[in-house]
Amino acid sequence: MILVVTEPSDRTANQVIAKLKARGADVARFDPADFPSRASMSVALDARGGQTVTLTQAGERIALHELGALWYRRPHAPVPHAEVDEAHRGYLEAECAHWMWDIWNLLPCRIVPATPSVIARADLKAAQLAIAGAVGFELPPTLVSNDPDEFLDFYRRHQGRVISKAPSTLFNNHFGGALARYTEPVDRFELGHAQSIRFGPVIFQAYVPKRIELRITIVGRRVFAAEIHSQQSQRARHDWRHYDLANTPHARHCLPAEIEQCCLLLVQRLGLCYGAIDMIVTPEGRYVFLEINPNGQYQWIEHLTGLPISEAMCDLLMAHEPRHPLPSPAPADCMGACA
Structure with missing residues (x-):
């Protein structure tokens, strides 16, 4: 069986699931927002570490330890039961998310693109730039900093031809799409607000002309x-x-x-x-x-x-x-x- 972990309106997953079924594959879908209120998950380990990992949703029991592959695509966060009070909801959301990370990292099957912990590490921008340079890519000169003086020095060294962008997707995720942070050139007006950089890190890169x-x-x-x-x-x-x-x-x-x-x-x-x-x-x-x-x-x-x-x-x-x-x-x- 192939398990696709994603939210219900994921059109890309819909297309791939249809193609998989047309090929005769056994495919199930799971939205982590259904856990723990509408789904349950269990891990049992024997004396030698043998694992039985199960997911039960909509009356169907899936043996996760027997999966052929898992696509960790666009998962929603877990949603606690409605009767859980506000004082405990935040804790339970975090605990359930942590527990599911544990399960996904435990499974022996191929996980696409990787386990959540590997995905999180691969998404670290400064680290991925360093690895990209090490494997042979050319990179734009880059500064990631919340130091206004470092930024101003970088700006001068590149004759003002500098772009800025967020160091992660957290800004866009935090505002739920209501606000978005795009890559933009740094203009002279923004230099007057350079001190605001001290509030949080920003990625600055030398501008690269594009064909x-x-x-x-x-x-x-x-x-x-x-x-x-x-x-x-x-x-x-x-x-x-x-x-x-x-x-x-x-x-x-x-x-x-x-x-x-x-x-x-x-x-x-x-x-x-x-x-x-x-x-x-x-x-x-x-x-x-x-x-x-x-x-x-x-x-x-x-x-x-x-x-x-x-x-x-x-x-x-x-x-x-x-x-x-x-x-x-x-x-x-x-x-x-x-x-």
Whole structure:
């Protein structure tokens, strides 16, 4: 069985689940928001550490220790029973989330993209930049700091051509989409507010000129590269996440072999079997790494370019055993844009 751990309105998961079922796979779905009020989970260990791990939801009992694979996709946080008073709800939410992390890290099956603890480590921006540089990527000069003097020195050294962005997704998550923090150039007006940096860390990077941007999706050992022509849109030119799709062409991209290998090596070094990498291709043709999202979205890329990412995800989930060799790369995945 394959278990997909996600929230109910996840359209990407819906598509992959339909494809898996069409292939004859046994698939179940679990929303952690149903725990503990509408679902129960148990772990039993014998004297030698043998494990029986079960999930019961909607009258169905699933032996988690027998899963072939688990897709840790877009899980909601646990929601305590309605009768739990406010004084204890926060504690129970944290305890239930901690318990589920324990269970996911315990399971012997392949977990895509990885166990929650590995995902959390891979999402640390300064650490992933250091690893990306070590595997061979070019990086933009970067400062992560809450020191106003460090920032002003960085700004001067790069002649004011600097961008800022949040050091994590916590800002966007905290405000639930009501507010969002995008990558933006630092302008002279903001220099007058430099002292506000002391309230919390910010990522600053030297501005990298863009010809195109890339979204590179790695599924197992298969690499799917798409180019995003963000410079054709005034709205998306500094951050394509503004999603001006009508004015931002997307297309398949043929990666140089050395860049493709760097992508695969980075995902491996981070302990992942899936990742979404963002890069810039400069007007001179340099490939500059920005970041990797261990659980990044891809459905819009698949829709606009025809890259068969969902099919590759099905292949990965149906490979089952964690020690099973990952699916071999198909030449068309990477080379189709070169034909």
